[in-house]
Amino acid sequence: xxxxxxxxxxxxxxxxxxxxxxxxxxxxxxxxxxxxxxxxxxxxxxxxxxxxxxxxxxxxxxxxxxxxxxxxxxxxxxxxxxxxxxxxxxxxxxxxxxxxxxxxxxxxxxxxxxxxxxxxxxxxxxxxxxxxxxxxxxxxxxxxxxxxxxxxxxxxxxxxxxxxxxxxxxxxxxxxxxxxxxxxxxxxxxxxxxxxxxxxxxxxxxxx
Numbered sequence: 279x280x281x282x283x284x285x286x287x288x289x290x291x292x293x294x295x296x297x298x299x300x301x302x303x304x305x306x307x308x309x310x311x312x313x314x315x316x317x318x319x320x321x322x323x324x325x326x327x328x329x330x331x332x333x334x335x336x337x338x339x340x341x342x343x344x345x346x347x348x349x350x351x352x353x354x355x356x357x358x359x360x361x362x363x364x365x366x367x368x369x370x371x372x373x374x375x376x377x378x379x380x381x382x383x384x385x386x387x388x389x390x391x392x393x394x395x396x397x398x399x400x401x402x403x404x405x406x407x408x409x410x411x412x413x414x415x416x417x418x419x420x421x422x423x424x425x426x427x428x429x430x431x432x433x434x435x436x437x438x439x440x441x442x443x444x445x446x447x448x449x450x451x452x453x454x455x456x457x458x459x460x461x462x463x464x465x466x467x468x469x470x471x472x473x474x475x476x477x478x479x480x481x482x483x484x485x486x
Contacts, residue, residue, distance in 0.1 A: 290423040291332070293415065297397050298329055302411070304359065306395035307424025308384050311339070311432035313376055315457030316467070316484075317476040318440055320371060322383035323431035324362040324391055324398075327424050331357055336426050339419065339433040351434040354427045362390035363435055368477050381406045387428075401425045447473050 294305050304326050312320040327333065335342070335350040342350065355361060364386025366379035374382070384406050388398065398412035399422050405414050418425035437456050444453035450466045450473065457463070457475075467476070467484045478485075 290336070290421060290426060293399060293422045294327075294329075294424060302397040303329075304393055304395045304397070305424055306360075306388065306391065306398045306410075307401075307418070307422055307426070307428045308387060308398060309339075309401040309419055309425050309429040309432055310380050310383060311429070311436045312457070313380055314459075315477075316459050316463065316480045317368070317452070317457040317473065318436065318443070319365040319367045320376065320380050320383050321363065321365045321432045321436040321439075322380065322387040323428040323435065324360075324364075324384070324387040324395075325354060325424050325427040325431060326359040326361075326391065326393055326395055327354075327427060328357065328359055332423070333357055333427065336423050336430065337420075339426070339429040342430070344437070347430055347434050347437075350430050354431060358427065360391040360393035361431055362387040362392075363431065364388075364390060365436075368475060371477055372479055377404065380404075399425055401429065443475060447475070 297305050306324050306326045308324045310320055310322040312318055333353050339347055364383040366383045371379040395410055398408055398410050400414045401418035403414050403416050415422055419429040440452040440456045449470055451462050455463050464484050467481055472481055
């Protein structure tokens with residue numbers, strides 16, 4: 279099992295290793311969480327990992343249990359060269375649309391790094407306006423360790439916010455569904471209406 283994990287991690291480091299061989303030293307992975315939910319911000323993270331320090335358990339955040347994500351989150355925070363987080367709240371999402379809000383959160387995450395990157399890997403196929411060399415990587419959270427690490431930081435950061443908001447709005451079940459459009463969440467919206475956390479443009483068909 280350990281050999282299989284090492285093999286998977288080795289495969290996820292191919293992009294970074296190629297960039298290190300070209301002379302880049304601070305390769306930054308960027309990913310987001312929260313593009314699809316009906317409420318809450320979209321959160322982005324930027325992570326620069328040490329060249330020679332493989333962090334066990336790093337994977338696409340969607341493939342990890344909540345408990346495992348929390349464990350790996352702590353490892354990343356302890357061992358990464360730098361971690362930056364950015365977010366766009368509901369007002370920004372409504373004003374500029376979710377795609378542009380996501381790009382803004384990603385730029386903010388990069389700006390919040392304590393170490394400036396010299397190359398940026400962005401999950402997906404949408405490049406953002408940055409001053410660094412970089413590229414997009416489709417399904418990057420399954421192909422790049424630094425993007426996968428960023429996906430974990432973004433997901434855990436956002437989930438923790440929803441768990442806190444669950445205490446303020448317990449009837450909506452935020453702690454359970456994290457804002458996604460589950461049957462229970464939609465039923466709560468239909469019964470109680472929208473909170474200030476909800477994205478009106480995402481919820482219009484559920485509100486009379």
